[in-house]
Amino acid sequence: MKRRGSTDSVPDDGSFEPGDEETAKRTRTAEDGVSTVQHSIIVDLPIAAVYKQWVDFESYPEFLPAVREVKLTGEVYSRWTVAISKLSRQFLVEILEQLPEERLVWRTIEGDVWFSGDATFDAIDKQQTRVDVTVHWKPVSAMERTAAALGLAGRVVRGTLEAFKTYIESTGGPSGHSRIKVVSPKG
Template structure:
């Protein structure tokens, strides 16, 4: 099974990076291969992805999710079978390391050639750079989903009090 692992450091806190990553419907804003994402329920999403003339649709299930730490997913279709993990690690109060790991089993000669040429790795690397540019440019998440998921069961996390905004200049 071909696997891809890419790591990038982003100049935002872990919470900000994680919160933005959970906003799947926003992925088409910054990821060129993601055309549409629909959240069917808290653990299932429907994805439309495309690269050049090729378009694929699949449903993915979030198998495990821990706020500010990681999420693990797998496609619900058998062909192609996709599995992935996204991990978030704080490297400083305002810096996060994001690691994306994807494993695929795809039928067919064209997909074997795509993996052999490293196209999947280049696409994942480019999309991570797009995410970095987007969240660093905006500076804050557009929303958040703060529950944990274990074996398909959603466990709400206690809400955090709203963050106070500190003015950038003295008010007086």
């Protein structure tokens, strides 16, 4: 079933080339101050398992130390608390589009940070799945702008994907914490 929403996306200018799972694709800052990061990883599990784990947001604190808590607050909304060192942030995320086992698009709609992103899922074969993630975020504080200028967002996205891969491959499949039913906010 197709779920649709709209997102602001960065046009593909041809610089996004598929590569191995260790290669960050591209990090750049647009004129409006939005930083864009793209990264891919290969997970050694079938697409159904990988996708199901990806949308199990409440399990993220188990494999991402910076994610302290995720609470579902509605069919397409979740409240996140993240902390890095002494800096803690809270934000509400809205799912804009869901194509099961193909694509998930999200954005923040309130909170301490502004970002949007999408993840696409492609079956390489019956036992391997490629996950491509693009994140757009707008640094607000001086520390965030410095992090964007240094390309630290790319390391965060790469580290997140590597932690996801390690977690799901070590558990053998989705953890099943959340009973998430993502539907379009437009019906």
